[in-house]
Amino acid sequence: MRTMNPVPTTSNPPPRHAVVIAIGTELTLGQTVDTNSARLAQWLAGLGIRAAWHVTVPDELAPIRAALAEAARRADVILVTGGLGPTDDDLTRQALADEAGAPLESDPESVAHIRAFFAALKRPMPERNLVQALIPRGGRAISNPVGTAPGLYVELHGTPCYVLPGVPAEMERMFQQEVAPRLRAAVGGRVLLQRRLHCFGLGESVIGERIADLMQRGRNPEVGTTAELGIIGVRINATADAAPQAAALLDEAERTIRARLGDVVFGRDKQTLSSVVGQLLTARGATLSTAESCTGGLLGKLLTDVPGSSTYYLGGLITYANAVKSGLAGVPAADIERHGAVSEPVAVALAAGCHQRLGSDFALSITGIAGPAGGSTEKPVGLVYVGLATPTDVSARALQLGAWSSRRMIRARAAYAALDWLRLHLARVGR
């Protein structure tokens, strides 16, 4: 494969403004959610490049060309994902060649890479994979260490344009290994740093009121809020000539926001409720187990999303059927009969039983009505009880997560509420 120069050869100005283009009819028709553009935008921001315009177009030549042409006018650098696959609906190469006015040519080193990839898997190479080695004349291949499709680098009307496969794992590896170093070299000094604080327990508008002065337009850092499944994000973006100054601006804003919001702020950036709970448990050398009914394993899944969670998370019980609540967690059948499976006594018994049977220091339990069916007037959809067993105590709380909420939302908020309860308990009783 021809090696790319360390920095694009033309004397373009340092890139500041990117356009991100996602290509795929499955995306424009909404059959797949595009996550690539968001991830690229985040990585670009880390390099001080702002992706202020994202466009998604179908696997059709004319819209792809239109998007490329418009991006070349609007941006200093273009990032494209998708449409590099081996099948007939993959048209990105052709559209690039058309827009660049350069014919497609087979790149011998890319051909060798594709053949070697299939040989290593001991699988025959479908002939059609060879179209993935086609590159517009004057462009260069970007090597793909984890798949068959090489990426492409071309200049479109003078604007550098990097094209990566749509498969997220391949896109990530190729961006980080091949594209980011080149962009970093091209950018030089001025940087945009971003930070995100994560909050649980207050609504977006209340949080917005408490930090309204910081959210006024035109300020640096720029502060804004987002909401998803009950978790409110406060994003802070700071621009400065160098990273230390930008970081100082972020630190100052973070201190102010934390002072206003208190322990509603549970973490920042890549921290999640699960990872923060994990840090608090690790700090005191304590262990956790879970007993889940309506969340069906989601709480355990969230906890074990965190690499290394095996040091504090022992495991859990998914007590979906009532017989399993009694058999595995020792919930008295009489409690279920008298109060119902969705009740405070059952949440308490689940937490206590799990605590005892798994021998953990703490245990969380969840039982509720996730819907859409199963609600009643006294116990509507969205009613959830969360239980917490500590080394000295067991208790439960009722949550009303909204009869109009989706099953997905109710399950997520129930799991988050359980994690947040444990977080606040661990933080407040100290180490």
Next chain:
Amino acid sequence: MRTMNPVPTTSNPPPRHAVVIAIGTELTLGQTVDTNSARLAQWLAGLGIRAAWHVTVPDELAPIRAALAEAARRADVILVTGGLGPTDDDLTRQALADEAGAPLESDPESVAHIRAFFAALKRPMPERNLVQALIPRGGRAISNPVGTAPGLYVELHGTPCYVLPGVPAEMERMFQQEVAPRLRAAVGGRVLLQRRLHCFGLGESVIGERIADLMQRGRNPEVGTTAELGIIGVRINATADAAPQAAALLDEAERTIRARLGDVVFGRDKQTLSSVVGQLLTARGATLSTAESCTGGLLGKLLTDVPGSSTYYLGGLITYANAVKSGLAGVPAADIERHGAVSEPVAVALAAGCHQRLGSDFALSITGIAGPAGGSTEKPVGLVYVGLATPTDVSARALQLGAWSSRRMIRARAAYAALDWLRLHLARVGR
């Protein structure tokens, strides 16, 4: 709130081409993944309207106006989400007013709705929520049954433009209740119907080769493939003057594709591996339980994503720590010591122990190395054993899910592989 007319009053042609605009700096910076545009595009396609262009712009007046102006040129109908919140970074209302050349005015009925919303929650109304009642003169409010922000309907240079909040649950309810009926009335006859087949067990390029003739460009129906976490989607889009003809085209294409791919096709449209397994279990009145190590509850979570899964899913064991594997599932400590926790004998013992202790007809187990740490030369990251206990037999299989794969990918593929094994077992032994 002023009521919208059932159909926009101007004599626009039936809408065929939509532009979908997502507004939010958290989206352009990639801090949040935009799922709204994909969902809107799917719903629009169901109405025969093709959203062939999606744009995402930050919370800034100039790019929002530029996107609106361009969309008005490009589309018959514009759908916008986001930027209707109560905080200072929400500028969609102002940008619409500027682009429409109409001043913002407070809508008394929207004010009443917002006040009533907070009164029902017994929470004081932050004054700043009143900005959500501002509407460009000549526009109309779209009522929001589940939140404070009304949507907006305006015409931009003659093009109908619907603006909905960015909160997915609010956006969905308002689109389905308020916008879809108006678009359906405006569209009239010609429809685009779509279907998606889901495959597991073959790679995208092999599937692409088997159906290459159907994927040629310009055909109706249009056929394409996508890949995500090992699940390959085959989408079929058919256009016709009326729904029955479009459906017949879909049926014919589906028959052909199924004949070529066999039982690699596990479902279509909203079906998932979990829902298909659930249907197969329900058909024979059988029950299932799970024992999970490296997936930590993900398999249970996937199974209970399906409403009504309590009729066949009894529950499970999350046996993350080795002591829990022995204590809860009865895995002999000697097996763990001799073969390691990630081994065929342990996968077999987990499935057998879970089967017996939960009293289910079938049980699935998973034990593996999800990474990023914990791998070795003999047992690299990505090595996973899946076990299946049936009423008559227990066995396990090794999977090698790739040392370069992410923790998320390894966990998802392990859970899918377990579900797919049970699916094929249930389908092959018949009912």
